[in-house]
Amino acid sequence: MHNKKAIRALTSSYSHFDKVVEDYYHLDPIIKRAMMRASSSVVSIKTRAGKELLHIGSGTIIEYDEHYGCASVLTSASLLQAPGVAGFLPSDLKVEIYLFNGELYEGQVLFFDFCYNVATIKIMSSKFLSTASIRDVTDSLELVSKKPVLSRCQHLPNTSMPFNLSPGKLVIALGRDCGDRYDIMASPGVFSAQDCCHDYEELFMTSCVVSKLAVGGPLVNCDGEVIGVNFFICPFATFVPITIVWKCLENLKRNGQVPRPWLGVRVGNLYTANLDTLDELYQKFPNVSKGVIVEELTGKINIHAQRKRTKVHHSIFWLTGKWLTAKAMLQKRKRSKTMTTTGKTTSRAKKRRQLVRKSSASVAGLCIGDVIIKCGETEIRSQLELVDALWDKEGKSVKLEIVRPSVGHKNVTLTVGARPEMPRWLL
Numbered sequence: 053m054h055n056k057k058a059i060r061a062l063t064s065s066y067s068h069f070d071k072v073v074e075d076y077y078h079l080d081p082i083i084k085r086a087m088m089r090a091s092s093s094v095v096s097i098k099t100r101a102g103k104e105l106l107h108i109g110s111g112t113i114i115e116y117d118e119h120y121g122c123a124s125v126l127t128s129a130s131l132l133q134a135p136g137v138a139g140f141l142p143s144d145l146k147v148e149i150y151l152f153n154g155e156l157y158e159g160q161v162l163f164f165d166f167c168y169n170v171a172t173i174k175i176m177s178s179k180f181l182s183t184a185s186i187r188d189v190t191d192s193l194e195l196v197s198k199k200p201v202l203s204r205c206q207h208l209p210n211t212s213m214p215f216n217l218s219p220g221k222l223v224i225a226l227g228r229d230c231g232d233r234y235d236i237m238a239s240p241g242v243f244s245a246q247d248c249c250h251d252y253e254e255l256f257m258t259s260c261v262v263s264k265l266a267v268g269g270p271l272v273n274c275d276g277e278v279i280g281v282n283f284f285i286c287p288f289a290t291f292v293p294i295t296i297v298w299k300c301l302e303n304l305k306r307n308g309q310v311p312r313p314w315l316g317v318r319v320g321n322l323y324t325a326n327l328d329t330l331d332e333l334y335q336k337f338p339n340v341s342k343g344v345i346v347e348e349l350t351g352k353i354n355i356h357a358q359r360k361r362t363k364v365h366h367s368i369f370w371l372t373g374k375w376l377t378a379k380a381m382l383q384k385r386k387r388s389k390t391m392t393t394t395g396k397t398t399s400r401a402k403k404r405r406q407l408v409r410k411s412s413a414s415v416a417g418l419c420i421g422d423v424i425i426k427c428g429e430t431e432i433r434s435q436l437e438l439v440d441a442l443w444d445k446e447g448k449s450v451k452l453e454i455v456r457p458s459v460g461h462k463n464v465t466l467t468v469g470a471r472p473e474m475p476r477w478l479l
Contacts, residue, residue, distance in 0.1 A: 089276025110269030127268035426453035
């Protein structure tokens with residue numbers, strides 16, 4: 053063991069990274085094998101604005117062109133922005149890429165998108181650089197199935213088949229330390245169906261305990277194949293599935309931008325619904341075992357007041373359970389003789405108030421508890437399949453087939469909007 057580097061455990065603060073865990077003994081052979089297969093493609097990343105250090109994170113080498121001697125590193129776009137200045141790259145940004153042996157390369161930003169929080173960095177190297185093995189993923193899980201679901205590691209003879217993200221399945225968050233030794237860092241855990249309560253609905257949860265140094269690094273399966281990009285919601289690793297990441301990169305290469313389709317709903321896979329909901333649904337529709345369930349209407353209702361040429365923004369109310377409250381407040385304000393806004397009192401003369409529903413889902417009549425089973429002619433079995441079906445539909449009309457326990461099957465037509473706000477990514 054003397055010639056092997058120690059594996060550092062990912063922890064919830066920078067200070068704990070100096071503690072070296074025993075060489076390999078705390079990890080089982082499956083995790084060690086997966087880590088070793090992926091480790092050569094995992095890099096450490098430092099970003100600076102001039103001489104000021106911005107962030108430290110990780111990344112994955114996903115492409116290498118021997119003819120031109122250049123490689124592409126996949127990472128998080130959050131590592132590229134200055135703290136407190138979301139959505140912009142510093143004009144004097146510098147990116148440093150460190151390999152497993154400590155070799156330093158200067159990086160050049162190729163593509164980035166702050167909505168999906170992905171970026172690719174180009175580095176030049178005359179030496180061959182190992183690239184990661186990528187595996188497509190699916191989150192489709194049938195509630196009524198004759199096939200057993202393996203909780204740890206299922207080896208498939210055909211690796212072109214998507215890796216199934218089912219709750220309890222083994223995953224490993226990887227990163228690379230940026231100290232004197234540039235050790236690989238591994239944190240095993242399981243995929244979790246728990247909602248991570250983030251602005252970005254397609255951010256998935258794991259039980260891997262990590263720190264900020266894991267941001268941008270790969271999440272791998274038990275075969276060492278990259279299935280997602282790590283992010284950090286203390287102390288656990290969240291991730292964007294590689295299926296969405298790859299779609300982003302393809303659009304950035306082709307169009308320089310990424311579509312942001314938005315229905316104004318927060319959905320989850322059907323198997324994540326509570327038992328009462330599933331019981332009611334199954335008793336009436338025993339054949340409905342896959343789909344996505346509407347958990348929340350996330351469109352906002354903006355309440356505006358207008359006085360002469362001045363539009364005053366009063367409040368923002370979430371649709372869920374707030375519509376009647378908002379309406380009552382407007383009626384009360386209409387009867388009042390004065391109105392106070394941001395500390396200033398104005399007269400009531402000829403004020404116009406308007407309620408604007410921004411959620412196309414609420415306009416179309418979608419309700420919490422509806423189960424979406426079809427989008428157009430495409431069967432929807434999971435959350436990722438809904439993302440795929442809506443990916444290029446921004447601004448277009450789509451027909452959804454839903455199952456509502458109280459009325460049965462129903463078709464709803466709505467226009468897919470664009471995401472009104474950028475998700476707030478923590479770093």
